[in-house]
Amino acid sequence: MLATTHPQSGMVATSRIHRVVTGNGGAAPSRGDTVELTVSHLTKRYGETLALSDASVTFKPGIHTILGENGSGKSTMLKILSGVVSPSEGTIALNGRAISPRTPHDMHELGLSTVFQEVLIAPHRTVVENIFLGYDGPLRRRIEKSARAPLAQALLAEISRFPIPLSAPAGELPLASQQLIVLARALVRLPSILLLDEATAALDYADRDLVFDAIENYAAAGNIVIFISHRLEEVRRLSDRVTVLRSGHIVETLERDGITAERLLKLMAPEAAIHA
Numbered sequence: 190m191l192a193t194t195h196p197q198s199g200m201v202a203t204s205r206i207h208r209v210v211t212g213n214g215g216a217a218p219s220r221g222d223t224v225e226l227t228v229s230h231l232t233k234r235y236g237e238t239l240a241l242s243d244a245s246v247t248f249k250p251g252i253h254t255i256l257g258e259n260g261s262g263k264s265t266m267l268k269i270l271s272g273v274v275s276p277s278e279g280t281i282a283l284n285g286r287a288i289s290p291r292t293p294h295d296m297h298e299l300g301l302s303t304v305f306q307e308v309l310i311a312p313h314r315t316v317v318e319n320i321f322l323g324y325d326g327p328l329r330r331r332i333e334k335s336a337r338a339p340l341a342q343a344l345l346a347e348i349s350r351f352p353i354p355l356s357a358p359a360g361e362l363p364l365a366s367q368q369l370i371v372l373a374r375a376l377v378r379l380p381s382i383l384l385l386d387e388a389t390a391a392l393d394y395a396d397r398d399l400v401f402d403a404i405e406n407y408a409a410a411g412n413i414v415i416f417i418s419h420r421l422e423e424v425r426r427l428s429d430r431v432t433v434l435r436s437g438h439i440v441e442t443l444e445r446d447g448i449t450a451e452r453l454l455k456l457m458a459p460e461a462a463i464h465a
């Protein structure tokens with residue numbers, strides 16, 4: 190869903206997640222009216238392997254999916270944008286200004302949060318501690334300990350059909366709950382760019398539906414969601430744009446109107462599409 194703007198004020202609408210976080214003592218990010226992330230000629234080599242080659246694409250508010258077969262370079266693109274790996278060549282610009290992320294912390298400060306494919310939980314820490322892991326920083330208003338549990342609860346209620354026990358060690362909970370905790374950790378920062386790498390893989394259909402609803406609402410409020418998924422039905426439901434990668438190269442970027450399963454399959458794997 191593309192961003193909506195309040196007609197009277199010209200301000201970008203706020204999402205339900207923004208209202209939950211700021212209404213429970215969380216810090217509202219300072220940001221402009223719009224956000225744009227552009228990567229130009231991004232290339233990543235691992236020795237002989239060309240994981241990503243000369244990739245150029247602009248991300249605007251809405252849900253932008255990166256689709257491709259295993260090994261096509263999706264995670265590499267996301268890791269570069271998250272500051273986890275450095276590109277071998279190419280540039281990244283945020284709102285027209287060149288940035289050179291060296292660490293995930295750099296990217297957090299610029300308003301990007303990532304949910305990685307691996308569910309990264311501190312197993313012995315509580316659910317609340319996990320949601321606020323790495324939250325406090327020099328530029329971010331600290332949130333009182335007593336305000337954390339109500340905020341965590343309200344946030345989880347937006348994306349989980351069932352209550353998650355806030356004081357339980359996160360490592361003792363089912364994988365689906367852990368995935369929702371990791372998602373809440375990204376959302377509590379109110380990123381203007383949210384990167385999701387197969388971030389709903391451990392959820393069942395009903396849980397996924399609730400998360401998708403929250404993500405659609407978040408993107409419609411003027412934020413960028415960069416979404417990686419293998420599931421074509423999810424991609425067709427959620428995407429405002431789809432960039433298809435094949436063997437590290439961008440094959441094409443489709444706008445919502447042009448997205449069909451047949452077209453996606455043909456772009457991802459032309460040979461398989463012929464056999465199908």
Ligand SMILES: Nc1ncnc2c1ncn2[C@@H]1O[C@H](COP(=O)(O)OP(=O)(O)OP(=O)(O)O)[C@@H](O)[C@H]1O
Pocket residue numbers: 235238239240241257258259260261262263264265266
């Ligand atoms: N750290 C690394 N060292 C060496 N090669 C790597 C490394 N990370 C990725 N690659 C290689 O780069 C290519 C792209 O990998 P990447 O993980 O980006 O693909 P992907 O599309 O995300 O795949 P998947 O859907 O399996 O996660 C693959 O050939 C992969 O083996």
